[in-house]
Amino acid sequence: MERISFTIDGRICASDKGLNLIEAAKQNGIFIPTLCHFKHQNPIGSCRICTVKLNGKAIAGCTLNVQEGMNIEVNTPILLDTRKAILEMMFVEGNHFCPSCEKSGDCQMQNLGYETGIRSARFPHLFVERFIDAKAKRIVINKNRCIKCKRCFEEVTTNDGYKVFSFINKGNKTIVSVDYEQEEKLTESQAQYAMKICPTGAILVKGKSLSKPFGDRIFDQGIPGKTIPFLKTNKNNNSTQKKLVATTSLAGCFGCHMSMLDIDLGLLDLIELVEFNKSPFTDIKKFTKRCDIGIIEGGCSNTHNFEVLRAFRENCDILVSVGECAIWGGLPALRNTISLEECLNEAYKNSLSSEQDETIIPNHEEIPKIFNKVYANHEIVKIDYHIPGCPPNSNHIWNVVKNILFEEEYAIPYPEFKYD
Amino acid sequence: MNRTNLLNELWEYQNKHGYISKRAITQIAKSLKVSILDIEGVISFYHFFHQKPTGKFIIYLNNSIISEFKGFQYIKAAFEKETGCTFNEYDENPLFSLFETSCIGLSDQEPAALINFYPFTNLTVKKVKTIIKQLKEDEKLATISSSFISKIQYTPSEEKTMLFRNYIEGNSLKKIRKYSASEILENISKSGLTGRGGAFFSTAQKWKYCKESKSDKKIIICNADEGEPGTFKDKALLNNYPGLIIEGMIISAYVTGAKEGFIYLRAEYKYLLKKLEKTLEKFVDKGFLGDHICGIPNFNFYIKIQLGAGAYICGEEKALIESLEGKRGEPRLQKYFPTQNGYLGYSTIVNNVETFAKASRVIELGTTYISKIGTQKSKGTKLLSISGDVAKPGIYEIEWGTTIRELLKLCEALSPYYIQISGPSGECINSTEFDRKICEEDIACGGSIMIFNRSRDILQIQKNFMNFFKIESCGVCTPCRAGNQILYEKIKKIERGLSTEKDLEEIKQWANIIKLSSRCGLGKTSPNSLVMAIDKFKDYFNLKTSPITENQYVEFDMENAIQEYDDVINNL
Ligand SMILES: Cc1cc2nc3c(=O)[nH]c(=O)nc-3n(C[C@H](O)[C@H](O)[C@H](O)COP(=O)(O)O)c2cc1C
Ligand code: SF4
Ligand code: SF4
Ligand code: SF4
Numbered sequence: 001m002e003r004i005s006f007t008i009d010g011r012i013c014a015s016d017k018g019l020n021l022i023e024a025a026k027q028n029g030i031f032i033p034t035l036c037h038f039k040h041q042n043p044i045g046s047c048r049i050c051t052v053k054l055n056g057k058a059i060a061g062c063t064l065n066v067q068e069g070m071n072i073e074v075n076t077p078i079l080l081d082t083r084k085a086i087l088e089m090m091f092v093e094g095n096h097f098c099p100s101c102e103k104s105g106d107c108q109m110q111n112l113g114y115e116t117g118i119r120s121a122r123f124p125h126l127f128v129e130r131f132i133d134a135k136a137k138r139i140v141i142n143k144n145r146c147i148k149c150k151r152c153f154e155e156v157t158t159n160d161g162y163k164v165f166s167f168i169n170k171g172n173k174t175i176v177s178v179d180y181e182q183e184e185k186l187t188e189s190q191a192q193y194a195m196k197i198c199p200t201g202a203i204l205v206k207g208k209s210l211s212k213p214f215g216d217r218i219f220d221q222g223i224p225g226k227t228i229p230f231l232k233t234n235k236n237n238n239s240t241q242k243k244l245v246a247t248t249s250l251a252g253c254f255g256c257h258m259s260m261l262d263i264d265l266g267l268l269d270l271i272e273l274v275e276f277n278k279s280p281f282t283d284i285k286k287f288t289k290r291c292d293i294g295i296i297e298g299g300c301s302n303t304h305n306f307e308v309l310r311a312f313r314e315n316c317d318i319l320v321s322v323g324e325c326a327i328w329g330g331l332p333a334l335r336n337t338i339s340l341e342e343c344l345n346e347a348y349k350n351s352l353s354s355e356q357d358e359t360i361i362p363n364h365e366e367i368p369k370i371f372n373k374v375y376a377n378h379e380i381v382k383i384d385y386h387i388p389g390c391p392p393n394s395n396h397i398w399n400v401v402k403n404i405l406f407e408e409e410y411a412i413p414y415p416e417f418k419y420d
Numbered sequence: 421m422n423r424t425n426l427l428n429e430l431w432e433y434q435n436k437h438g439y440i441s442k443r444a445i446t447q448i449a450k451s452l453k454v455s456i457l458d459i460e461g462v463i464s465f466y467h468f469f470h471q472k473p474t475g476k477f478i479i480y481l482n483n484s485i486i487s488e489f490k491g492f493q494y495i496k497a498a499f500e501k502e503t504g505c506t507f508n509e510y511d512e513n514p515l516f517s518l519f520e521t522s523c524i525g526l527s528d529q530e531p532a533a534l535i536n537f538y539p540f541t542n543l544t545v546k547k548v549k550t551i552i553k554q555l556k557e558d559e560k561l562a563t564i565s566s567s568f569i570s571k572i573q574y575t576p577s578e579e580k581t582m583l584f585r586n587y588i589e590g591n592s593l594k595k596i597r598k599y600s601a602s603e604i605l606e607n608i609s610k611s612g613l614t615g616r617g618g619a620f621f622s623t624a625q626k627w628k629y630c631k632e633s634k635s636d637k638k639i640i641i642c643n644a645d646e647g648e649p650g651t652f653k654d655k656a657l658l659n660n661y662p663g664l665i666i667e668g669m670i671i672s673a674y675v676t677g678a679k680e681g682f683i684y685l686r687a688e689y690k691y692l693l694k695k696l697e698k699t700l701e702k703f704v705d706k707g708f709l710g711d712h713i714c715g716i717p718n719f720n721f722y723i724k725i726q727l728g729a730g731a732y733i734c735g736e737e738k739a740l741i742e743s744l745e746g747k748r749g750e751p752r753l754q755k756y757f758p759t760q761n762g763y764l765g766y767s768t769i770v771n772n773v774e775t776f777a778k779a780s781r782v783i784e785l786g787t788t789y790i791s792k793i794g795t796q797k798s799k800g801t802k803l804l805s806i807s808g809d810v811a812k813p814g815i816y817e818i819e820w821g822t823t824i825r826e827l828l829k830l831c832e833a834l835s836p837y838y839i840q841i842s843g844p845s846g847e848c849i850n851s852t853e854f855d856r857k858i859c860e861e862d863i864a865c866g867g868s869i870m871i872f873n874r875s876r877d878i879l880q881i882q883k884n885f886m887n888f889f890k891i892e893s894c895g896v897c898t899p900c901r902a903g904n905q906i907l908y909e910k911i912k913k914i915e916r917g918l919s920t921e922k923d924l925e926e927i928k929q930w931a932n933i934i935k936l937s938s939r940c941g942l943g944k945t946s947p948n949s950l951v952m953a954i955d956k957f958k959d960y961f962n963l964k965t966s967p968i969t970e971n972q973y974v975e976f977d978m979e980n981a982i983q984e985y986d987d988v989i990n991n992l
Contacts, residue, residue: 043753043755045753045754045755045939046897046898046939047897047898048897048898048899048937048938048939051936051937058936059754060753060937063753063754063755078936081933082933082936082937085930085933086898086899086933086937089899089902089903089906090898090902092902092906093898093901093902093905122926122930123906123930124906124909124913126902126905126906126909147898148895148896148898148901150896161453162453162454162455163454163455163457163458164455164457165457166455166458166460166461167461167465167748167895168457168460168461168464168465169465169895170464170465170731170733170748170749170891170892170893170894170895171890171891171892171894171895171901172890172891172893172895172901172902172905173891173895174894174895174896174901177457177460177461178457179455179456179457179458181455182455182457303978303982306976310973313973314972339984340984340985340988341984341987341988344988360992361988361989361992363989369982369985369986370985371982371985372980372981372982372983372984372985373981375976375981378974379974379976380973380974380976381972381973381974382971382972382973382974
């Protein structure tokens with residue numbers, strides 16, 4: 001094989017002539033993120049995550065074979081941001097509720113989210129209704145999570161050469177589908193292979209949903225042997241006055257608040273630094289003082305959430321959205337693809353515990369009005385920081401809060417990043 | 421059955437039964453030895469194929485921006501009222517089915533619809549009433565339909581006209597006998613002819629790649645998919661000079677050694693099919709097609725027509741080739757040119773209708789003739805289709821270098837304010853730019869010019885365009901499929917008065933991401949006109965958005981947020 005040299009971001013690299021760029025870069029210690037890329041002989045080029053520049057022109061890296069003298073850009077600020085943006089598009093286009101996803105912790109798309117440091121998507125979530133198809137014999141397709149990478153089309157065929165997966169429709173209606181007749185011909189191991197190669201949780205095998213149990217997944221371990229520490233604050237910052245903190249839970253499950261209490265003895269350190277004002281911790285219902293920071297759990301699901309959130313903005317210098325619900329709606333936003341009327345009927349009239357004509361949809365002028373969908377907090381007030389997680393680790397939350405309050409240096413280590 | 425014949429096969433079922441039944445699909449899948457889903461994937465890609473029964477008359481109403489401004493809404497309501505059907509739904513009415521469709525190439529006569537592919541133009545509420553009544557009384561479509569012909573409004577003086585001039589069949593073919601393939605190519609090269617489909621790639625260069633290719637077979641494709649909204653110039657050529665176009669294809673076959681050719685005709689122009697078939701037959705009879713063309717030994721070339729089935733993206737050459745192979749029209753990777761890896765892997769030339777017609781004229785009239793027309797870089801003429809707020813919509817053959825102002829005068833534009841050049845994927849200009857020239861050095865134009873006056877809402881234009889891209893994207897790559905939807909949501913946000921200048925900034929940033937990373941020309945151009953409009957119509961967008969302030973609240977549409985709840989409670 002002829003060896004050639006080319007440059008990546010100005011660095012001279014060498015590899016076999018004609019090698020796929022993703023592989024060639026890897027051999028030279030440079031990681032180019034990909035999702036659809038699987039076998040480099042036949043690139044798909046659909047996800048566009050690996051967008052690089054060749055002699056100044058943008059191209060999907062997975063479709064490139066290196067040649068002598070190529071000048072390739074991989075990690076320029078624009079390309080890094082583009083990569084992140086494409087991933088964010090995938091998050092907002094599908095409905096990715098990581099905390100309830102079987103693949104969470106073992107999902108390539110999620111991993112890349114961590115890798116690129118996505119805290120919140122810059123784009124509005126689209127909340128398009130997509131259904132879960134469980135009609136096939138072994139495989140369940142959760143169309144909410146498919147990123148249309150086409151890996152399954154290329155990689156999964158029956159022994160007699162028939163396609164099992166394909167797109168139907170076009171444009172924004174494009175969705176992946178499974179052929180029931182062909183699917184039936186797949187062996188158990190072929191079906192599991194399909195689940196494995198899907199970079200998201202879109203393909204699941206019945207009866208084998210959790211690919212790895214919670215707690216055992218790579219990211220559950222954190223840094224091997226270490227838990228996230230609660231960092232001591234430098235006492236030399238001369239503020240003798242305690243910082244004022246307010247917290248609230250809007251459309252959330254109080255999980256983030258439970259997590260905040262989870263710092264054990266750290267609590268003693270914490271209350272030396274901060275004083276809680278309006279918060280479920282103190283049971284103070286109305287702001288009595290202006291606060292330095294407001295910590296918000298949960299998104300906005302009704303008029304009451306809306307008022308509380310605006311009051312927080314009014315009374316706090318800095319607002320932090322904590323947890324997935326606050327950041328983009330999270331689990332309560334599962335209802336965002338369904339009409340409100342259907343949701344209310346299901347909850348109050350057609351549920352198992354409601355007797356025919358005995359129950360009503362609650363309504364009274366004192367009861368808050370429910371919004372047509374759950375809104376992210378930043379759609380209602382300016383939010384200064386986002387801490388992802390469902391819930392985020394308690395030490396992580398307070399480390400970040402202290403960092404904001406005392407302007408201390410705090411780098412977020414990779415394993416602390418979580419969407420579930 | 422051959423996979424490449426799939427579209428024709430599907431058409432047969434569609435035409436015969438009004439839809440393609442599960443049984444038919446199963447049968448086709450079986451004979452092709454592919455999965456049923458594979459076939460369903462193809463059917464659902466093309467919007468003229470249906471998987472549920474339709475009525476005897478399928479009505480496709482154009483929803484382009486021109487149609488919108490000329491009363492689309494009222495016509496749509498009238499069709500629904502008269503037929504009792506709902507648009508875009510399968511409501512099991514035995515007589516009628518109603519669907520919206522993207523531009524059908526009748527922008528000079530909007531609002532327009534196709535009923536079983538017969539054109540009905542300049543629709544009014546009254547006309548709709550009559551048409552539906554006539555159809556119920558079983559009158560023949562052929563007798564009640566309108567003319568699809570677009571008026572030729574302007575051609576330059578005779579010595580400067582290239583296309584719309586006297587045409588005698590075989591005039592350019594007669595000349596090739598005297599020259600070698602290389603000499604012909606040399607002439608095309610000298611004429612400076614570039615692609616008229618919008619990309620302006622050198623035609624001679626493309627032919628040269630194919631000529632030099634070692635491919636076993638070579639294929640010539642005429643791209644008659646003309647899907648860019650506001651374009652109908654290829655339709656005029658196909659109708660007036662089908663022979664000229666075919667001669668162009670024959671010349672390119674002569675140059676490259678291709679034996680097989682296709683005309684990929686959009687289904688919207690099905691009414692031209694007969695004429696094209698007749699012309700092909702005539703050419704065979706005259707010895708212009710077939711074996712030993714014009715008596716040149718071993719110069720054999722055949723042309724087939726392939727009807728599309730409703731997908732804008734199939735105008736993109738690499739998607740067109742996929743479609744021709746009987747697949748979903750997803751553009752192939754940029755990695756190869758069609759001249760390297762085209763139809764069934766063979767070296768393939770894809771050229772626009774006008775490009776072939778021009779090539780034919782280059783050989784017929786000679787390069788000196790053409791070199792006297794146009795500008796330094798753009799030689800010859802350009803065919804334009806003009807529509808919108810003008811007194812004389814239609815076809816214009818102009819000399820390259822004509823200014824926008826001259827053009828506006830010719831077509832008698834009425835207080836022009838916003839002009840869209842080359843369709844939604846092209847660019848927009850405002851009144852300060854009317855002295856710009858139409859030519860490759862300044863504003864190159866693929867053929868669509870839409871002119872709007874002051875009363876037209878720019879956001880409505882942009883929303884219509886973005887909706888078009890959202891629907892017509894092939895859906896295969898993330899930035900285009902998701903990005904256009906996201907931009908559409910942004911436009912809706914501005915429309916609802918919830919935006920600040922920050923949203924405009926974001927549109928520009930997001931547009932760059934979509935353009936940078938999309939796989940084909942659709943995504944690479946779809947955000948262009950929105951971004952340009954924001955820059956060029958600042959006053960308008962200033963009125964639509966609020967300035968960025970220190971305000972800690974984000975504008976929120978409370979009314980909309982509680983509407984559904986109020987409705988539910990009020991209906992209890
Ligand atoms: C989204 C998209 C749609 C296109 N539609 C057409 C079309 O309808 N007709 C056409 O001739 N070219 C169309 N093109 C351009 C073709 O890809 C191709 O460049 C052209 O057919 C080449 O012929 P030319 O060199 O003669 O222009 C389209 C391109 C894109 C990206
Ligand atoms: S784990 Fe992956 S597939 Fe599942 S919801 Fe999260 S991002 Fe989507
Ligand atoms: S189902 Fe999975 S593998 Fe298949 S296209 Fe979707 S994300 Fe890709
Ligand atoms: S840019 Fe759009 S049309 Fe082109 S390949 Fe991507 S999704 Fe398809």
